[in-house]
Amino acid sequence: MAQPTEAGTGFNIVVVGQGGRLQYEALIFAASLRAMSPGFTGRLLVAEPQPGALWRNDPRIAGEETHARLAELDAEIVPFASHHFGQPYPYGNKIEALLALPEGEPFVFFDTDTLVTGELTDVPFDFDRPSASLRRSGTWPEPDLYGPGYTAIWKSLYDKFGLDFEGSLDLSQPDEYWKRYLYFNAGFFFYRCPRVFGERFLEYALAIRDDPPPELVCQSLDPWLDQVALPLVIHALGGGRDTLPVGLLDGAVTCHYRTLPLLYARESDRVIAVLEEVTSPNKIKKVLKEYDAIKRMIYQGRGQKVRALFDQDNLPRREQAIRNAIKRNGFWMR
Structure with a gap:
């Protein structure tokens, strides 16, 4: 049973750790967090997928030494079940992991291939206004020459979930230029409650995967599904692209x-x-x-x-x- 965050620590940090490369990246992340952010006294949670029908092999962290080093860095293993993604779409780990985290406790999720290089407690997170990484390029969608274009593709998704498409736009950017549309890298994101965020993330991701709008017919969702759903979740929960000062995450304080x-x-x-x-x-x-x-x-x-x-x-x-x-x-x- 997860214990509440200590008073005054503010938030938890979560990464996904599983056997193979990610367990070693998680160890590097934990070591960098403890060395570079001594002011962080919250909980470091390593979410670990458990064996099941959606995994060909055991996805858990392997080796007693890795577990021992993580424990010495005060990292807590949090097991979670893969009900919807697993081996066919391992990027879905970051969605399903959220549902196993302490309810009602603010969190910051990081990909394991992140290095902490500064004091995380200096970052003025507004956990009521979620956001995610803007260190991204225009990887999705890839509009066909004959359409539909960016506007039609993204609007179809906002309409599917009853969201305000116009309110998501960066009107300083030209029409049909990818930066005009809300789009993040999923390398980090944050919110006041992982369960609320995770339930919405799961709802949107499954609906896009299983019943995409016609405008997505020529668009690949592998590996982009999480990054397609993420801006919709953030917009729906009252966040956006401008809720963090520039230059801290993906800058002076972390490196993805x-x-x-x-x-x-x-x-x-x-x-x-x-x-x-x-x-x-x-x-x-x-x-x-x-x-x-x-x-x-x-x-x-x-x-x-x-x-x-x-x-x-x-x-x-x-x-x-x-x-x-x-x-x-x-x-x-x-």
């Missing part, structure tokens, strides 16, 4: 690096210094070296070789160009 090669290629010297500092203790290093990409990138110097390929003050504008350069040199790992 996504993969270690991309981190070394394009992030700041400070981010790399934090990564290498928090992964240096021997007990943590022993566990992290079990994962080949982490061992090679951090401990065997491949990350620094990736960094040497690029001028960090003059990076290619498109992420794909960065990925291609890393791959051409034989350094790509995931």
